[in-house]
Amino acid sequence: MATLRFQALKDASRRKPIHFEETDRKSILFGSNVFNEKAMKQYLTSDALKGVKGAIQFGTKIERKLADYIAMGMKEWALSKGVTHYTHWFQPLTGATAEKHDAFFETSYDGSDPVEKFGGGQLVQQEPDASSFPNGGIRNTFEARGYTAWDPTSPAFIYGTTLCIPTVFISYTGEALDNKIPLLRALSAMDDAATEVCKYFDKNVKKVTATLGWEQEYFLIDRSLANSRPDIVMTGRTLLGHTSAKGQQLDDHYFGSIPSRALMYMRDLEQECMLLGIPVKTRHNEVAPNQFELAPIFEETNLAVDHNCLLMDIMEKVAERHHFKVLLHEKPFKGVNGSGKHNNWSLATDTGVNLLSPSKTPMSNLQFLTFFINTIKAVNDYESLMRAAIATASNDHRLGANEAPPAIISVFIGEQLTKVLAELEGVTSGKLSPEEKTDLKLNVVGKIPDVLLDNTDRNRTSPFAFTGNKFEFRAVGSSANCSNAMTTLNTIVAKQLKDFKIEVDALIDQKGLKKDEAIFNVLREYIKLSKKILFEGDGYSEAWEIEAAKRGLSNFKTTPEALKARASKQALDLFSEMGVMNHVEVEARYEIELEEYVKKIQIEGRVLGDISKNHVIPTAIRYQNTLIENVRGLKEIFGTEFETIAKEQILLIKEISLHIEGINSKVEEMTNERKKANNLTNAQSMAEAYCNNVKPYFEVIRNHCDRLELLVDDQIWTLTKYRELLLTK
Missing domain, CATH: 3.30.590.10 (Glutamine synthetase/guanido kinase, catalytic domain)
Structure with a gap:
């Protein structure tokens, strides 16, 4: 593993800036890959353009016939820019974004007459699986249906070769399953x-x-x-x-x-x-x-x-x-x-x-x-x-x-x-x-x-x-x-x-x-x-x-x-009165955020235990063995005087042993606390257990590991150090 660290440092030292030319003024580039008003004027009929602008400015509903015209114009614009796929781009309650790409390409039932197809139905609504995203108990695994619906207030854009259509994400029973719907309501x-x-x-x-x-x-x-x-x-x-x-x-x-x-x-x-x-x-x-x-x-x-x-x-x-x-x-x-x-x-x-x-x-x-x-x-x-x-x-x-x-x-x-x-x-x-x-x-x-x-x-x-x-x-x-x-x-x-x-x-x-x-x-x-x-x-x-x-x-x-x-x-x-979220939606988000907290602390605890026991301790023992061999050699040379001559090495061996013992015992205690927390069924209680009983071990274990970093020979330390991570340009 030390080889990996030094190879990484060598690779980093060889990095040269990728040459990048800013050839066009930003005002010319701005929005080139966005289906904005400029693009809509070129690719939409006047009625379709009026429908989109009405939805953006006044929240008016876009009729299905107009949606077909809008989809047709959006597809032609995207194809003119080399796009091959489209996706409903949404923000589930993971904190990140989500997308599923579908090709414009379609064929008839017998495989003939291939064509690029994209209609109003595909623009306005899609049906991703709603059971595999966080939902706070709103949906069961066997109740998977959810819908993404076009948000015309945020313009479609092209990234790579994909047309991305910003959408909201809602359950079959009507509850918001994303971050966008409550925001729009607010x-x-x-x-x-x-x-x-x-x-x-x-x-x-x-x-x-x-x-x-x-x-x-x-x-x-x-x-x-x-x-x-x-x-x-x-x-x-x-x-x-x-x-x-x-x-x-x-x-x-x-x-x-x-x-x-x-x-x-x-x-x-x-x-x-x-x-x-x-x-x-x-x-x-x-x-x-x-x-x-x-x-x-x-x-x-x-x-x-x-x-x-x-x-x-x-x-x-x-x-x-x-x-x-x-x-x-x-x-x-x-x-x-x-x-x-x-x-x-x-x-x-x-x-x-x-x-x-x-x-x-x-x-x-x-x-x-x-x-x-x-x-x-x-x-x-x-x-x-x-x-x-x-x-x-x-x-x-x-x-x-x-x-x-x-x-x-x-x-x-x-x-x-x-x-x-x-x-x-x-x-x-x-x-x-x-x-x-x-x-x-x-x-x-x-x-x-x-x-x-x-x-x-x-x-x-x-x-x-x-x-x-x-x-x-x-x-x-x-x-x-x-x-x-x-x-x-x-x-x-x-x-x-x-x-x-x-x-x-x-x-x-x-x-x-x-x-x-x-x-x-x-x-x-x-x-x-x-x-x-x-x-x-x-x-x-x-x-x-x-x-x-x-x-x-x-x-x-x-x-x-x-x-x-x-x-x-x-x-x-508050959220109910203002029409932003109903009680089910609020409580679901509360559950999801508690679960996310637990999972993040749980992952960190597992990773810390793994690094401590499989990286830090073996490296410390390896260096300790080198010190022990050094002390044995001094004893052979100096006989009874070696204890005085090898005093610092002996103290260092003892100090390393103390930190190794500290890591082993605290990782074991942390693991036991994690097991206890995992047996709890209430989300709030589990989050509090991880916060109050598991997380405090992180700093204790870290202190032992960081002390060993200062004691162990730099040439065998496996983990890239702060001075290398932060000061490498």
């Missing part, structure tokens, strides 16, 4: 609620769109080096390995010159993204060695989520061409920063207004404050559900690890806006005097654009921060599907806006208040009720944990703890 609820509130300020608003801009962090590791590590291959992270003498402590990687080999990868990746209409714009080195980031321009949330799912798949495929392995795990290496996927979220009207961006007029700023304060109130009321939305086994390693937001959900808005809210809170209740109206409009509301010019500081320890014209949900994990976080966020804000309108209308109709006064009164109460969620300080400090507990904020440090909020009465009522 976005619809947001549109309805936000549009109604917007009409207080502009009667012309007919639609509000939630927008998303994700920031994808990742590690690039030489593929041969990654493949020499069984833990990386099977779990996506290193389960052991001593930290390198040089890591990120010099801050010399962040925003530094991008290594040429990584840059060639990025350019190739961006080329693929441009063809697929993914508007990537930013690339740079992140904090840890061999860690990078790319970020796109904001898009409509459903499309942005689809693009991020597609991107994660493309990243790995492009990496193969460049002999890289992409690590999207939130914490692949101990001792250096992990990776996140900051979700930048905002709301935009069909009249071109960003509802979370202040303007120059008091009325526009009142609109801004309305959506700004309602968002804060929503997070305040549903902070435990927000934490549950980003809870995974891998993200547990990152949250609160002094490089990412803590597990306590709080909102950062900056010093200037804190003062604005304090002034607004101080307004007298009831009807406002003329002086109060003037003071509000000129001194509180009217000056917001000016103060925001200087409100550019950022709190990197905040999980949910306002950053000028958007909120940044920083706690989302790098490997996550954004849909979970976005479904939750849009649902809670939609619910809050719905309640806000009811309260404002009641003050107008029952108390006789003017619209602005009613809005101010409700917002002022929301400010008072939401103070516990606002925090401007150091989220990593122990003082904040104590303060957060006093405020009544949750602090779920593990996934099994956090996920309880997913199936709480508050969550069930």
Whole structure:
């Protein structure tokens, strides 16, 4: 095995950047492989084009006859680009994407008259097996029928020689079996609620769109080096390995010159993204060695989520061409920063207004404050559900690890806006005097654009921060599907806006208040009720944990703890009321996420036990035998004096024995705890057992292994080391 490690290092040292030419401007390449409006105008009839645009903009149903015409045009476009197959591309509850390819090619019953065929029925609906995907008990194995149905709001695209049609995935009995359906429902609820509130300020608003801009962090590791590590291959992270003498402590990687080999990868990746209409714009080195980031321009949330799912798949495929392995795990290496996927979220009207961006007029700023304060109130009321939305086994390693937001959900808005809210809170209740109206409009509301010019500081320890014209949900994990976080966020804000309108209308109709006064009164109460969620300080400090507990904020440090909020009465009522998920769908996802947690910890435990006993211990014994032979030789030469001369070797032999014994005993104990956990039938109890009784052994076993890494001769150590994984360009 040591030979494998050194061969991998030799292969990595010989790698040269793949030469890649960016010959066309990105604006020319962008969307070339997407069945977008430009392509539809060329290949669809006017009625078919009108039908698709109506479905996208207003959610109108596409008639079967039109679906046939759309399918015909889509097929002709795809064939003109060399496509041979099509697939319904969907997002089952595995966290990844799924696809089954069918050829356009068909023949008649007797095998004659071959033809490329693709009709409306094949476009609109397919029937994949629903029993082999996670379903949380919704479907039995013998009840396999499920359907994928075309989502026209996300355009079809070509990848390789396959036409990919974004779809939803639903069970025969009607429950959502994917991440897309709840997201679409949440976005619809947001549109309805936000549009109604917007009409207080502009009667012309007919639609509000939630927008998303994700920031994808990742590690690039030489593929041969990654493949020499069984833990990386099977779990996506290193389960052991001593930290390198040089890591990120010099801050010399962040925003530094991008290594040429990584840059060639990025350019190739961006080329693929441009063809697929993914508007990537930013690339740079992140904090840890061999860690990078790319970020796109904001898009409509459903499309942005689809693009991020597609991107994660493309990243790995492009990496193969460049002999890289992409690590999207939130914490692949101990001792250096992990990776996140900051979700930048905002709301935009069909009249071109960003509802979370202040303007120059008091009325526009009142609109801004309305959506700004309602968002804060929503997070305040549903902070435990927000934490549950980003809870995974891998993200547990990152949250609160002094490089990412803590597990306590709080909102950062900056010093200037804190003062604005304090002034607004101080307004007298009831009807406002003329002086109060003037003071509000000129001194509180009217000056917001000016103060925001200087409100550019950022709190990197905040999980949910306002950053000028958007909120940044920083706690989302790098490997996550954004849909979970976005479904939750849009649902809670939609619910809050719905309640806000009811309260404002009641003050107008029952108390006789003017619209602005009613809005101010409700917002002022929301400010008072939401103070516990606002925090401007150091989220990593122990003082904040104590303060957060006093405020009544949750602090779920593990996934099994956090996920309880997913199936709480508050969550069930929320998703049901907003039409996002029924009780069966919510509880199914709760079960699936617990099962996923158990399986990931179970796999990691098995892999750690295997590496420890079949790699580390044999290597340590081999080196120990070398030391023993050395001591015997010294005894033959020096006789009775050998104990003094061989003192250090003897101590080293004893130390190695202690670590070997420690590994053996702890792996056995961990295995026994795993067996006990596997006998539990309740998903929550099993997850807690794995979390509290199995997982703690990981660090103990790792410590023994990492100590042996420092003691054993480098020439016989079988596992590629951190300095080699992280510092190889």
